[in-house]
Amino acid sequence: MTDHSVFVVDDDQAMRDSLLLLLRGEGIRARGFASAALFLEALPDEKSACVITDLRMPQMEGTELIQRLRVLRGETWPIIVITGHADVPLAVQLMKAGVIDFIEKPFDPNRILEAVRGCLSVLERHGVESEVREQTAARLATLTPRERQVFDALIDGKSNKEIALILDISPRTVEIFRAKVMQKMQATSLSMLVRLGLSVADA
Structure with a gap:
């Protein structure tokens, strides 16, 4: 489906495994991490990727992970948040921070797939635009x-x-x-x- 990876960050192993199974069943390359700290420690060097993260996790919460990823990767790593503790002010705050989707637990698997496909289509579009810019710059030279x-x-x-x-x-x-x-x-x-x-x- 795509050359981009999806990284799932959730301390709930059952949730993490079910998401990975769902994504891989759709032909999407996916990897899971048990905590935000472990994810940042082994941060993949991919140019662009999609991240699905829970909010409430030990050691480092999802909100801090989102802030760090924005600094480290910017818009090239769009983020989807899943949480069982949602409220409107928090959702608004996260969307302003650059999160592209906010999904409450329990959720319909199709809802996750829809969000991930939207995330990946953004990356594909960015990839095409980046390629056009590089080609144009080379021709200008x-x-x-x-x-x-x-x-x-x-x-x-x-x-x-x-x-x-x-x-x-x-x-x-x-x-x-x-x-x-x-x-x-x-x-x-x-x-x-x-x-x-x-x-x-x-x-």
Whole structure:
């Protein structure tokens, strides 16, 4: 289903095992940890992953784990919280902290699978966007200084005539540079070129 892993952090072995069985039965790569401390101690070095964590655990509670993961991994590791002790203020606080879903025990297995699939789809989308940015940056590096000036002006919404005035070259020369930029950036249209430029600008 995906190249991303799901890590289950729960001190309740029966709950942990049932979640792992459920996820693996759907073809999802999943690993379990008996505590937040053990998870952080053996923190996998995967670039992105999904984490399912309980809140009330010995040694370190789920809220502290969430805070530490936000510092260590940021948005590349989306988090799903499961808990038998839910309240509205806590749910709001966790969602503001970046938790993408909050599920109360006991829960329907389909509810967990829905949350995990949503989590994994976010990671897949981030992965595609990251790949596009890397490819765009590599193509930008092949542009000559003059081609980069034309590229920047096009992304800024300038017309050929305006670019010619800014760079003190003829409109015909701008057209030649524009064609080279389109070819090197592998853009089939101006709108595609703009999207590529914005993907790098937003990085």
